Amino acid sequence: MTGTPKRILGWGALALLVGALAVTAAGCGGGGGAGSKTSSTSTAASGPSSIGKGEGKLNLIEWPYYSDASFANKFTKQTGCVIHRKDAGSSNEMVSLMRQGGGGGGGQWDLVSASGDASLRLIRGGDVKPVNVHLIPSWNDFIPIFKSPAHNTVDGVHYGISLQWGPNVLLYNNKKIKPGPTKWNALYDPKYKGQITIPNNPIQIADAAFYLMHSKPSLGITDPYELNKAQFDATVNLLKQQKKLVKLYWVYDTDGRAAFANGDVNLGAIWPVDTLALQAKKVPVTEVIPKDGATGWADTWMLAKKAPHPNCAYLWMKYVTTPPVQAKQALVFGETPVNPKACPFMDKIQAGSCAKYHLNEPLPYYNTIKFWKTPIADCGNGKNDCMDYNAWQKAWTEITG
Amino acid sequence: MAEVAEAGPPLRGARLRLSAALWRRPWLKLVALLALPVLAFAVVYLGSLVALFISSFWQVDSFTGKVVHIWTLDNFQTLRDDPVYRRIALRTIAIAAAVTVTDAILAFPLAYFMARIAPSRLRALLFVLVLLPLWSSYLVRIYSWRLILAKDGALNWALNGLGLPDANLAYTNTAMWIVFSYVWLPFMVLPVYAALERIPSSYLEASQDLGARSWRTFRTVILPLALPGIVAGSIFTFSLTLGDFITPALVGGANSQFIGNVVHNYVGISNNVPLAAAFATLPVIVMAVYLVIAKRLGAFEAL
Numbered sequence: 001m002t003g004t005p006k007r008i009l010g011w012g013a014l015a016l017l018v019g020a021l022a023v024t025a026a027g028c029g030g031g032g033g034a035g036s037k038t039s040s041t042s043t044a045a046s047g048p049s050s051i052g053k054g055e056g057k058l059n060l061i062e063w064p065y066y067s068d069a070s071f072a073n074k075f076t077k078q079t080g081c082v083i084h085r086k087d088a089g090s091s092n093e094m095v096s097l098m099r100q101g102g103g104g105g106g107g108q109w110d111l112v113s114a115s116g117d118a119s120l121r122l123i124r125g126g127d128v129k130p131v132n133v134h135l136i137p138s139w140n141d142f143i144p145i146f147k148s149p150a151h152n153t154v155d156g157v158h159y160g161i162s163l164q165w166g167p168n169v170l171l172y173n174n175k176k177i178k179p180g181p182t183k184w185n186a187l188y189d190p191k192y193k194g195q196i197t198i199p200n201n202p203i204q205i206a207d208a209a210f211y212l213m214h215s216k217p218s219l220g221i222t223d224p225y226e227l228n229k230a231q232f233d234a235t236v237n238l239l240k241q242q243k244k245l246v247k248l249y250w251v252y253d254t255d256g257r258a259a260f261a262n263g264d265v266n267l268g269a270i271w272p273v274d275t276l277a278l279q280a281k282k283v284p285v286t287e288v289i290p291k292d293g294a295t296g297w298a299d300t301w302m303l304a305k306k307a308p309h310p311n312c313a314y315l316w317m318k319y320v321t322t323p324p325v326q327a328k329q330a331l332v333f334g335e336t337p338v339n340p341k342a343c344p345f346m347d348k349i350q351a352g353s354c355a356k357y358h359l360n361e362p363l364p365y366y367n368t369i370k371f372w373k374t375p376i377a378d379c380g381n382g383k384n385d386c387m388d389y390n391a392w393q394k395a396w397t398e399i400t401g
Numbered sequence: 402m403a404e405v406a407e408a409g410p411p412l413r414g415a416r417l418r419l420s421a422a423l424w425r426r427p428w429l430k431l432v433a434l435l436a437l438p439v440l441a442f443a444v445v446y447l448g449s450l451v452a453l454f455i456s457s458f459w460q461v462d463s464f465t466g467k468v469v470h471i472w473t474l475d476n477f478q479t480l481r482d483d484p485v486y487r488r489i490a491l492r493t494i495a496i497a498a499a500v501t502v503t504d505a506i507l508a509f510p511l512a513y514f515m516a517r518i519a520p521s522r523l524r525a526l527l528f529v530l531v532l533l534p535l536w537s538s539y540l541v542r543i544y545s546w547r548l549i550l551a552k553d554g555a556l557n558w559a560l561n562g563l564g565l566p567d568a569n570l571a572y573t574n575t576a577m578w579i580v581f582s583y584v585w586l587p588f589m590v591l592p593v594y595a596a597l598e599r600i601p602s603s604y605l606e607a608s609q610d611l612g613a614r615s616w617r618t619f620r621t622v623i624l625p626l627a628l629p630g631i632v633a634g635s636i637f638t639f640s641l642t643l644g645d646f647i648t649p650a651l652v653g654g655a656n657s658q659f660i661g662n663v664v665h666n667y668v669g670i671s672n673n674v675p676l677a678a679a680f681a682t683l684p685v686i687v688m689a690v691y692l693v694i695a696k697r698l699g700a701f702e703a704l
Binding site: 247396 | 650
């Protein structure tokens, strides 16, 4: 009899620990019930015909500094829309945030600054709604490819306003690697074993496909985001070979940056903003955009389906696409505007910056940049045989696992 | 001057009736006391476990990327058939085991010294030192380890100063093992200390009186009595390592994915909650087995 209380205590503690563990493990799995509502990718006429008075509030999911005080304060003063921002660390976090509370921004968020690897997911998932681009005067001035790009316009319906873009660049430490590489093949060269860093993101498969597109024309790759089974398998194989050379798959670009700064890696794929940050810290790095071109990202302000403050959202899209604001944001973040009229404003803030960020390039230049878009099975060839994003994610787990 | 402690003013009205009702029905008192924790346990603890388990049988629509509520065993089949998941699961379990053994070896002498040798002042100081790392954020400590282990970091600087070559530890599984062993060490020291402190000195004296030398006393008296404490500590070090995904992401290298990282990626990147949920049930099962064994070894009396 004396043993019983102790025994009960023991089992109680066991149950408690199992429970505690379950909570930890389930933390990620709990949201499963949220996505049950049916989606509709509306093809109806797009959005309102005029912008009403601001609602006094604007809730943004954004990349850090995308509503930097240096230009956002003026907006608030002009429109009375007070900005509440949630910084996201990755495209995936943005999609997750938008899908909380039943999707469509959950009635909480108005706009999300989605990159091309997230935007189609949000459109297909019914989380964002069409936008009337004619309410955004600057839209007419955009570089043509950013007016209706495939990553934010489906069947002629606009689901947002392009904002800024940048290439994915090849970065190397010019003290440790001589002569400096000029082509993407450096990232697959055994010579640099253990010195390479690569983004830890399934969209990175496109970088390898882009490299194969030029180095192995027999595969017939024309778009690195539209890969059939054979092309996909060849690309995944290349990445599995590359893994042996990789020191670090960075999750956040600041981790890749730190690895460069601490001397752990000397070569890798990263973003211009990191080049600038490293050079500011006097790390001897050189950035290359190879002649063949590069993959790139382009961000879009997308309107949440359940946006509670649509007028403020439209006012914001109108404001951030005007040339002076485009220039300011580009230089705060280290990226390139979609509105070429921003060029003189950039040069006024920082001489030569317009050319440095390739805003004054002729149109053919933009065709060498393959912008991120979410891979889907129906890739426009009528055969529905492209590998979709789930397949990309599974393959990426296999590569890095 | 009050000669007797006063009983307070007599209860009146509603309070009196409530008090009487509780006195007459003791079960009511029990319900009032336990309702909240039991409810929290059922809803928060078990509810999330059930949600996890159920969603692991669903699937994702590849067009919209949304979860479709159609029952399927596909996720578990993928986990079984694809060698990458086995590799990741084995890596996770192996490193969790290595960390547990390392912490047990490091913690035992320290806990022994604290429990049985150190004078009380020194003991208090050691307690503070053991717990000191817990005062700062877990992330801060991981980041500082990254600085220590980096190629241009403190470790290599010290090694080079001694005329030794670089230790290439940054972004490796060894780095993960070191960092895990460091961050979870306090969780091993405390239960081992508690178990060792509880051993009556008379047992050790008796052992010596009966002619046992110190090694034998350690092996046949101290170790068996301390074992529940070690097992209790191992529950923490093992389960905490098993469920982690931040350390592998920050100090791990190209071959360091944990179960947690895969779960994180599937939920965050492709929104494939069902597959993530299926994979997340694995550590739950591993821990359940581990805890049953731990209970057999008497770990729960030592907590």
